[in-house]
Amino acid sequence: MDHHVPLDPAAPGRALALLRSRPDLAARAAFPFRFDIARTRHVEEVRLASGAPLVPVAGTDTGGTYFACPDGAVLYADSEGGAAVIAASVDEALELLVGMPGCPPPPDPATPGFAETVAAGAAEAEAEIREYVPDLDEQRSTLLADLGLAQRPPAELAARLHRAAAATEPEHLLLNAVELCAYQPLFAHERPPLWEPLLAEGRTRLALVRSDRSAWEAVLADTARRWSVLHAAHFDRQEGDLPFLRLLLVREAEEFSMHEGVRRAAVLVAGHGRDEDVALLERIRDTDSDIARMLLEDVPADGDGLRRWAAGHDGFFGATPDEEHWTTWTELARRTGRTELLRAELIHRLDATAPWDAAGLGVLATQFELMEDFAQAARAHRMRTVLQETAWDLASDWRDQAALDRQAGNPVAAWDALRRCMEVLEPGRPGADAAMAAPAVQDGDIPAARWRGYGLGRMVAEEHFEVAAALAATADGAGATARAAYDTALWLLGEITMFDSDLYRAARAAARSLGDVERAEEFARRHARALRCEDDGYSYHPDDGDDDEEAVAEVEGQPEVPS
Incomplete structure (x- = not known):
């Protein structure tokens, strides 16, 4: 099972603390050794795939950034989408960067002539630096001594770098935080099959x-x-x-x-x-x-x-x-608790999946959903949704997209997906956003009776209530947007002909979130009645009536079951 060591990545090691307290040392580390503690802003927003905290501690003059990870490891990300762990700690990273500036890609230590190859590569990299830093050796030995670090042979540093880089995944897989794509390995390490x-x-x-x-x-x-x-x-x-x-x-x-x-x-x-x-x-x-x-x-x-x-x-x-x-191995990874190993495998597969492979994208979306990585599931599902060719499939997929976006903590994107869903179900409905117009699909509009009288209508209504509550819970309350989602949900509730307890649970929660006390009480009674009907083995309809206050109180005392 994968584990994180719960360390504070913001806590500096001895050498980093010295750099932060001694501007003279910080300046020498920045040039010529390219570890600049003043450069902590990466070229784009990034995060670890695992969701663990990531703290920038330094950068380079070419846009690269050094990040401290929860286990103390230092992850380097360049400005072109490459990343790798380079050391087990900031102190080890400084020993590497100062001891072997230029950091040529390390060969496998098992390669014949490893030490000679590393020495030649280091000498070549340093020859370029010496053209403008002729006293490189003196600067290196002085800075390492001032930081209390050891000066190690290039072969030892390269072997350590090779081990660190090989351990980048799965725990330290870096993602673009917006697109959620993985950074590529900085060094040529073959990833073993899952x-x-x-x-x-x-x-x-x-x-x-x-x-x-x-x-x-x-x-x-x-x-x-x-x-x-x-x-x-x-x-x-x-x-x-x-x-x-x-x-x-x-x-x-x-x-x-x-x-x-x-x-x-x-x-x-x-x-x-x-x-x-x-x-x-x-x-x-x-x-x-x-x-x-x-x-x-x-x-x-x-x-x-x-x-x-x-x-x-x-x-x-x-x-x-x-x-x-x-999927044999993804299922085994899931069942054996290898969460980060599984996540890395699925992200790499999604990154490599052709954007027209609807079946492959659907499988990946399901795999991510099973492990409750709703952000990646939403990413895969959105790519699949735009490939749908029938109105029914398109509406169903937009509804599912909304649920994934909401569970990923993005209710604004969920509301966007629901508006697209409604434009397929009810094109031109008063109050609809013309900008959400659906693309041409093979079977045209869905007959109103068809979606209203099937589970799709009920699920779309339920998701509107869920999204309304989620929008209302955001920091700014998203008042107008939450109310728009809620109003659409109420309209749908009057149109559909299939109902269940989950629908009224979501309706009650949304009404409470928006301060609609009267409807919240009504939905609570219907929720209680629907639960009782389902326990008795038949479907609930509003014409069946509501439950009394005692039954509602009994249901209210039960813990909420998340959607």
Whole structure:
């Protein structure tokens, strides 16, 4: 699981504190060593993908910026969209920048002739500097001594830089804060495939399972560990694993949430071709109708049949980790809590996805939404939305876009998306913004009865209430905009023919946010009534009436469930 060390990146190390208190030292660090503590404004707004704090501590005369990260690491971002961690601390960064000015890209320390290559590169970089700083050696040794830092050989500094840069991702992935695209690596480090660190964890756990039977229950009881071992065992099949795999299959079926895990475990068990496992697979089939329908409708009668069945179903998976569908590994990362590793993988995929790949963009939006990175989900979904070719799909996607923008903390963008949605549903409606006119779509306007009488109308109305409340909660209250969203929601409420408790929960919250006390009370009664109807197994309609004050009070005492 990914962790941040909770340090204060604004707290200076000894050397940085000296630079801040000694202008003479600060001037010498700025020139010729290009660590200028007066240059802390980057060329554009940036942030870490993880959302962790980032503090600029210095810059260069070419627009680059040095940032302190929560774990103390120093991240350097240039002015052209490149970034890398260059040191584990500000002190180490200064040892590097002063000790090896020019910082040529470090080769892999395992490369033959590493020390000689680094020395030659450093000498070449310094030769240019010496043309205007002939006493470079003296300035270097004096500044390092004054800062209490060591003067280290170029090979040691380059090896340290290589290690630091290789550890940039996932924790220190830098984004453009507006477009949310990732900065590119400053140095040529090949990013390992997502499956590599995930399977490494799984193999470690699988080795423990194979060597220590007492570890089985802890693995089986934990979904993350179980899935980790299951995928490792899939690519390292051994006869002795069968007893454990049988138990794993049973546990997967008991906690059935995704048929992929049951299928994979069933394939591994059946692949051993044991007659006695026929009864086990029949029992697994009978635990859940979905398992029976999707996986085990016809359980073979003997071990040979099981082996053939397993061979047929093995084709659903890759023969090697690289051949697995990439979402196999994103799901494993999500289930095993590798949040930042997963986030980095998805951001890189989104950055590389063609803007016309609607299917790919939709999958990525869903992946980001599952991990509750609503900003990136909104980014992917917006790219997909503009590709829709039917009015129904376009209206649905604009409504979904509004929900993602709102959850990302951007209610203004959410309101923009809702206006675009309404222009598709009700083009030319009085009060509509002509600037929001929808692009031409294949099926033209949606018949009014169609969207009003389906779930789309209810969801659009609910989202208007949600956005109205979110706008009202902003620092400036966004009064006029919040009221416009609320008024549209009220109009929709009188037009649609499908209702549920979530709609009235959102309506009640919006009314309260805007000080509409009378309607807030009305919506609270309808919310209580809708909940009671749903508990009894039927849909609510306003004609059914409202609940009494006692029922409302009972509902009011329950915690809010976020939308």
